[in-house]
Every structure is written in C-alpha cells, then in structure tokens.
Amino acid sequence: MFVLSGVCLAQAETPSSSGSGFAITSDGWILTNAHVVKDCRRIEVPGQGVASVPRLDAANDLALIKVDAARPLAPLQLRRAPVRLGEDIIAIGYPLSGLLSDSIKITTGNVNALAGLQNDTRFLQISTPIQPGNSGGPVVDRDGFLLGITTATFSKKVADEIGITAQNVNFAIRASVADMFLQAQSVSVQFGERAPEQAALSTADLADRIAPSVFQILCYGSAEGQPSAAVSSPQPAGAGLIERAGYDAIGFDYQLIRETSYADCRASCVGDGRCQAITYNVKHRACFLKNNVMALIHNTDAQAAYSTAKAASVVVSEFTSYSGIDMPGGDYGRLNQTTYLDCFVACLGDNACRAFAYIAKKKECWLKERLGSAEPKSGVDLGVK
Numbered sequence: 001m002f003v004l005s006g007v008c009l010a011q012a013e014t015p016s017s018s019g020s021g022f023a024i025t026s027d028g029w030i031l032t033n034a035h036v037v038k039d040c041r042r043i044e045v046p047g048q049g050v051a052s053v054p055r056l057d058a059a060n061d062l063a064l065i066k067v068d069a070a071r072p073l074a075p076l077q078l079r080r081a082p083v084r085l086g087e088d089i090i091a092i093g094y095p096l097s098g099l100l101s102d103s104i105k106i107t108t109g110n111v112n113a114l115a116g117l118q119n120d121t122r123f124l125q126i127s128t129p130i131q132p133g134n135s136g137g138p139v140v141d142r143d144g145f146l147l148g149i150t151t152a153t154f155s156k157k158v159a160d161e162i163g164i165t166a167q168n169v170n171f172a173i174r175a176s177v178a179d180m181f182l183q184a185q186s187v188s189v190q191f192g193e194r195a196p197e198q199a200a201l202s203t204a205d206l207a208d209r210i211a212p213s214v215f216q217i218l219c220y221g222s223a224e225g226q227p228s229a230a231v232s233s234p235q236p237a238g239a240g241l242i243e244r245a246g247y248d249a250i251g252f253d254y255q256l257i258r259e260t261s262y263a264d265c266r267a268s269c270v271g272d273g274r275c276q277a278i279t280y281n282v283k284h285r286a287c288f289l290k291n292n293v294m295a296l297i298h299n300t301d302a303q304a305a306y307s308t309a310k311a312a313s314v315v316v317s318e319f320t321s322y323s324g325i326d327m328p329g330g331d332y333g334r335l336n337q338t339t340y341l342d343c344f345v346a347c348l349g350d351n352a353c354r355a356f357a358y359i360a361k362k363k364e365c366w367l368k369e370r371l372g373s374a375e376p377k378s379g380v381d382l383g384v385k
Contacts, residue, residue, distance in 0.1 A: 021136045
C-alpha cells in the first residue's frame with residue numbers, strides 16, 4: 001500500500017506547524033484534517049483565538065475544532081449532487097505560510113478520478129496544485145459548494161521508492177465522508193445546489209465568496225498528555241486484555257450492560273470466563289460482552305478490548321462504523337435474516353463493496369458499490385471501507 005505524505009507545514013520556530021480549515025457551522029465549528037491538529041498542545045485560529053481540543057476521525061484524516069467566535073461564521077454548504085469526473089474545482093487555503101505571503105491563496109483544477117489510491121472511494125483525485133499548509137482546506141465547485149477536503153499529495157519519497165515520478169497527483173476526502181463524521185459528532189451542516197437559472201461563478205467571484213469561510217490553523221508544541229478522540233495503538237489492559245480506543249470489536253455479543261463505565265465493562269469481561277472481547281460505546285454508556293472476536297472496525301464513539309489469546313487472529317480492518325446513519329443508493333446486494341457480523345464479512349470479502357448498511361430490527365443487510373450522501377436514520381448501522 002502506498003504511503004501518502006501529509007501536507008502539513010513544519011517549521012523550526014513556533015508555531016510548530018500550520019494548515020487550513022473552514023467554517024462548517026455559524027457558531028464556531030471548523031473542519032480540518034486530523035494530521036493538522038492531532039499532535040498540538042495548543043491550536044490557534046488567527047482572528048478567532050484559541051480552539052478547543054479537537055475531535056478526531058484519524059481513519060479518515062478529519063478533525064473538528066471549535067472557536068468562540070465574536071460574530072457568526074460563514075459556513076460552507078455541502079453539495080447534494082454527486083461529483084462528476086472532469087468537473088472544474090477550486091482549492092483554497094494557506095500554503096507555505098512563512099515562505100510565501102500570509103494571505104489566503106486559491107488554485108484551480110479538475111477532478112481527475114472519482115477514487116484515490118487502490119480505488120479508495122473515500123477520496124477524489126484532483127489536479128489543483130497542493131502545497132504544505134493546504135491540508136484541511138476546502139475543495140469547492142464553480143458554485144462554491146463543498147466537494148472535498150484537501151488531505152494529501154503523492155510524495156517525492158514514495159515516487160523515489162517506486163521509481164515513478166508522478167506529477168500533480170493530489171487527493172481530497174469526499175464531502176460525503178466528512179458529513180458522516182459530522183453527523184456522528186452531532187454537528188448539523190447545510191446543503192445547497194445551484195438554481196436552474198444560476199450561472200457558474202468566475203474564479204475571482206468564488207474567491208470573494210469562499211475566502212471569509214477559510215482560516216489558517218496554527219499548531220503549537222506537542223500534545224503530550226492532551227486528551228482527544230483519536231484512534232489509538234494497541235495498549236495492554238491488564239488481566240489478559242488488549243485495549244484499542246476508537247475501535248469496535250466485531251464478534252458475537254452475548255450480553256449488553258447499560259449505563260455503565262468503561263472500567264466496569266472491562267472488569268465484567270475479566271471476571272467472566274466466556275468473554276473474549278468487549279466494545280464500550282462512550283456516547284450511550286453501553287457495554288457489549290463478546291464470546292468471540294474476528295475484527296476491529298473504526299468507531300470514534302467506541303473503546304474495544306480483546307483477549308491476548310486472540311491477538312494473532314484479530315483483523316484490524318479499514319472500515320469505519322457509524323451508528324444511526326444511512327447512505328441511500330448504491331445498493332447492489334441484499335442479505336435477509338442475517339447478523340451485523342455476517343454483513344461486515346460479506347462486504348469485507350467483496351471487492352465491489354464500498355459500504356454496507358445493517359438494519360438490526362429487520363436483520364437486513366444492504367451492500368453498496370458506491371458512496372452517496374449520508375443522512376440520519378435511527379436503527380441503521382453504516383460501515384464504510
């Protein structure tokens with residue numbers, strides 16, 4: 001698997017790095033890349049002050065920070081219509097701060113491909129030139145609606161390793177993936193679409209419209225000891241358990257404990273000879289005891305732990321799980337009278353499957369060949385590759 005270089009600007013002096021971000025709500029929420037803010041002791045947004053501890057989705061390189069805005073921010077709207085191959089786009093941000101001018105900068109280009117490396121449909125490949133400091137900035141269409149978030153470029157290091165010089169190969173996380181992250185964080189966003197009689201805006205007019213919504217993100221120092229919701233590396237939990245924060249353990253649930261703490265959930269597993277793994281849902285304070293575990297799936301609301309005896313067999317998947325969210329459309333397969341585990345395994349083993357939706361009440365699984373627009377829906381568990 002190729003490794004992409006993050007495009008976060010590193011400097012010898014403070015701030016230690018910088019990136020870009022943009023308003024997603026009027027009351028101070030700003031969306032950016034996880035790699036821009038995840039290691040920061042302090043995050044500042046020039047003109048807006050110090051930002052909150054970030055909420056991270058490290059699997060999809062997304063982060064939310066919040067500022068105490070003196071005046072309402074101008075949030076960008078997500079586009080409802082699907083992205084089209086070849087359409088004109090604009091990227092806005094603060095690249096090469098300290099080397100070039102400190103002002104906001106704009107570049108134009110096209111959507112080169114509707115997937116990233118190895119057909120990863122979470123990403124768009126774009127031709128807008130990307131420089132260090134662009135990370136986290138918006139990619140918009142000619143009407144100013146959000147299509148993606150600038151995240152990475154094909155690094156010289158990777159090019160040297162494979163012996164191919166790839167020119168202007170850049171990537172953006174799809175806005176639909178960001179929408180799922182925002183919904184999981186209970187942050188509501190606005191959608192828009194072009195009116196039939198509306199003409200496409202010029203680049204200058206777009207810059208005037210979008211620039212007030214885009215901010216430079218400054219990172220100061222190291223985040224040692226600072227809390228966040230990032231996905232963690234494996235940590236020994238004692239009593240034969242391995243902990244993974246930000247993951248859900250996929251296995252056979254045999255007991256649900258409500259209104260409990262993670263420590264009590266873990267203790268319940270340690271004291272029960274049947275228990276091989278747990279998933280603790282932080283948001284709902286719910287503990288799931290499992291008598292088997294097959295895989296781990298990203299879930300920012302979850303904390304998993306599993307037996308050291310299962311360490312060699314547990315698959316750490318690239319899936320991300322979202323509860324209470326559906327993604328209508330793109331269905332190509334349906335499984336009836338099935339379990340969440342069977343649904344997950346079916347999608348995992350099918351290269352055509354990009355996501356699945358599981359409806360527990362109906363024991364119904366829908367396999368999806370493409371990613372659409374996410375929307376809240378009670379009783380649906382969505383898994384995205």
